[in-house]
Every structure is written in C-alpha cells, then in structure tokens.
Amino acid sequence: MKTILVTGGAGFIGSHLCAKLLEQGHKVICLDNFFTGSKKNIESLLMQKNFKLVEHDIIEPYFTEERIDQIYNLACPASPAHYQFNAIRTIKANTIGVVNILGLAKLHQARILQASTSEIYGDPTEHPQKESYWGNVNTIGPRACYDEGKRVAETLFFDYHRKHSLEIRVARIFNTYGEKMAENDGRVVSNFITQALSNNDITIYGDGAQTRSFCYVSDLVNGLVKLMNQPDFIGPVNLGNPIELTIKRIAEKIITLTGSKAKLIYKPLPQDDPKQRRPDIALAKEKLNWQPEVKLEDGLKKTIEYFRKII
Ligand code: NAD
Numbered sequence: 610m611k612t613i614l615v616t617g618g619a620g621f622i623g624s625h626l627c628a629k630l631l632e633q634g635h636k637v638i639c640l641d642n643f644f645t646g647s648k649k650n651i652e653s654l655l656m657q658k659n660f661k662l663v664e665h666d667i668i669e670p671y672f673t674e675e676r677i678d679q680i681y682n683l684a685c686p687a688s689p690a691h692y693q694f695n696a697i698r699t700i701k702a703n704t705i706g707v708v709n710i711l712g713l714a715k716l717h718q719a720r721i722l723q724a725s726t727s728e729i730y731g732d733p734t735e736h737p738q739k740e741s742y743w744g745n746v747n748t749i750g751p752r753a754c755y756d757e758g759k760r761v762a763e764t765l766f767f768d769y770h771r772k773h774s775l776e777i778r779v780a781r782i783f784n785t786y787g788e789k790m791a792e793n794d795g796r797v798v799s800n801f802i803t804q805a806l807s808n809n810d811i812t813i814y815g816d817g818a819q820t821r822s823f824c825y826v827s828d829l830v831n832g833l834v835k836l837m838n839q840p841d842f843i844g845p846v847n848l849g850n851p852i853e854l855t856i857k858r859i860a861e862k863i864i865t866l867t868g869s870k871a872k873l874i875y876k877p878l879p880q881d882d883p884k885q886r887r888p889d890i891a892l893a894k895e896k897l898n899w900q901p902e903v904k905l906e907d908g909l910k911k912t913i914e915y916f917r918k919i920i
C-alpha cells in the first residue's frame with residue numbers, strides 16, 4: 610500500500626485515476642483548487658477511509674508530514690476555453706506550480722509523473738507524432754500559455770531528474786474523453802454530446818476537416834498507472850488512441866448514436882487550432898505493453914449515457 614498524491618484529482622481524468630488507485634488498495638490524497646474540477650466527481654470517494662481531499666492551489670507550495678511515495682501531477686485546466694480564461698494562471702500552474710510539486714517530490718523522494726500533452730507538438734508538421742518530434746508551437750499565440758507551459762514543465766521534470774536524480778515519468782496524453790467531463794468544458798466530445806442530446810446546433814469550428822484521435826478515459830488511466838510503475842522507463846511516451854477521424858465525422862457519429870435531430874453549423878476556426886493529430890504509440894506498446902482496448906463507439910455510448918443522466 611502506497612501513499613499517492615494526485616494533483617488535479619477532482620478533475621475529469623484525476624477523479625478516474627483516484628478511483629483506480631483506491632481500488633488497488635492505495636491511500637490517495639487528492640489535491641485540487643476546484644477551478645475546473647468538482648466535488649461531484651469525487652463524491653463517491655469522499656467516504657472511503659483511504660481517501661483524503663486537500664483544497665489547495667499548486668501555485669502555492671504544499672507541505673505535508675505524511676510520507677508520500679508517488680505523485681501524479683495533473684493540476685492544470687485542459688480545455689482551451691478554460692486554460693485561456695486566465696492564461697497567466699495557466700502558465701503559473703505549469704511553471705511555479707510544477708516547481709512546487711517537483712520540490713515536494715524531492716523532499717519525499719517520491720516518484721512523480723507529469724501529465725504532459727500532445728499539445729507540445731503544436732500544429733504538427735510530422736504525422737503521426739512520434740516522441741522524437743520536437744513540435745511546431747506558436748510561442749505568442751492564445752494556446753501558448755498551455756502548450757509552452759507544458760513544454761517547460763517537461764524541461765523542469767528532466768532537469769530535476771538530471772540534477773537531483775528525481776524519479777520522473779512523463780506521459781504525453783492525446784485527446785481523452787469519457788464520463789465526468791464537465792458539461793461546460795468546451796471540448797469537442799462534451800460539446801457535441803450535450804448539443805446533440807438537447808437537439809441544439811452542433812458547432813463545428815472551421816470546416817471540420819481537422820483531425821483528432823480519441824482515447825477513452827479508462828484506457829488512458831491504465832496507461833498512466835503502468836508508466837508510473839514501470840521500473841526503468843521514464844518517457845516521454847505518447848498515450849492515446851491512434852484511430853484518427855475528422856471533427857465532422859465525430860459529429861456525425863454522435864448524432865447517430867444519440868438519435869439527435871441536431872444540425873451541423875459552422876463557426877470560425879480558433880487561431881492555431883492544430884490541423885491534424887494522431888499518436889504513434891509504438892513506444893508505449895514496446896515499453897509498457899499498453900494499447901487502448903475500448904472502441905470509440907463503446908466509449909461514446911458510455912459517455913452519452915453519463916450526459917443523459919446529468920443534463
Ligand atoms: P480537468 O480540467 O478536468 O482537470 C484539471 C484539474 O486540475 C481540475 O480538477 C482543476 O480544478 C485542477 N487544477 C487546475 N489548476 C490547478 C491548480 N493551480 N492547483 C490545483 N488544482 C488545479 O482536465 P483533465 O482533462 O482531467 O486533464 C488533467 C490533466 O491531463 C491536465 O494536466 C491536462 O493538461 C492533461 N491532459 C489532458 C488531456 C485530455 O484530453 N483530457 C490531454 C492532454 C493532457
């Protein structure tokens with residue numbers, strides 16, 4: 610039994626991760642400032658004796674007497690609408706916040722995993738994206754607070770590893786979806802499902818020809834836990850589903866699965882929106898023996914059921 614800190618533990622991925630770690634018999638400390646996360650996501654965990662909730666912002670240092678064995682650092686808003694809401698706070702979370710959490714890991718000699726992102730590849734000129742690709746990010750655009758923030762966070766992780774022999778793990782997460790995404794999250798899957806279920810127009814940004822590859826949350830969480838517990842592989846490693854589709858295609862799929870009467874409408878494409886994205890997951894297969902198991906339609910059906918209940 611380990612004591613594991615999950616920053617951003619009340620968010621979409623974090624709440625699934627906390628539940629999985631508790632199931633495995635660990636003690637879990639969930640640290641969150643509730644910017645995009647919610648108590649509802651962790652409601653069922655709050656009464657478990659091995660679960661502790663700490664309301665805290667990682668931009669401020671965090672100390673605890675309790676000995677921590679592992680840290681998953683997920684604290685950062687992930688939806689473009691939310692991370693751009695206060696871009697400077699997003700940068701602070703990924704710089705000052707990351708230094709604070711790395712310092713905590715150093716103090717406890719804990720192993721620490723960073724939830725990095727496919728956004729570090731920016732609008733990629735290499736396709737699919739391998740870990741060896743250095744990316745194509747606009748440093749001064751509206752997405753930079755997140756993309757460049759996550760890039761410097763990776764740099765900090767590797768510098769703490771080189772300088773202090775800290776045990777690090779870096780996962781580059783590609784678009785993930787599933788239950789407990791916030792209704793107002795603004796990301797494509799939750800937007801399209803909530804629009805379809807309420808028979809509102811489905812808002813396609815641009816012409817819908819841009820692509821993404823969607824991974825169901827249980828697959829992603831399995832990958833994170835495997836990476837954390839892999840003895841001799843630190844990453845960075847892509848975790849995502851390599852099945853790629855256009856945004857228009859995902860809208861059509863969601864309309865079919867919900868039986869919605871919603872119509873597609875077209876809105877301007879946000880600045881610097883990546884045109885294509887698909888992970889090369891050969892490294893994850895080789896080093897972690899990991900690949901996604903859940904088919905897109907099955908994952909979408911579960912997500913649709915979740916939103917049907919909460920809307
Ligand atoms: P989310 O917004 O649902 O979760 C983020 C959580 O972090 C929330 O609970 C939020 O309240 C908390 N948080 C934000 N800033 C904080 C701060 N300064 N201090 C403490 N807590 C803070 O997003 P998510 O989709 O669950 O993403 C989790 C992590 O995974 C993020 O780091 C994100 O960058 C990364 N990621 C997610 C995806 C994806 O598709 N979901 C893709 C790539 C990377």
Ligand code: UDP
Nearest residue numbers: 689795796797798800812813814819856882
């Ligand atoms: N998108 C869209 N309509 C929406 C929300 C998003 O067409 O209501 C598009 C968005 O422009 C992008 C893709 O869907 O091309 C994925 O967007 P999301 O915000 O989910 O994630 P990211 O761009 O960070 O991959």
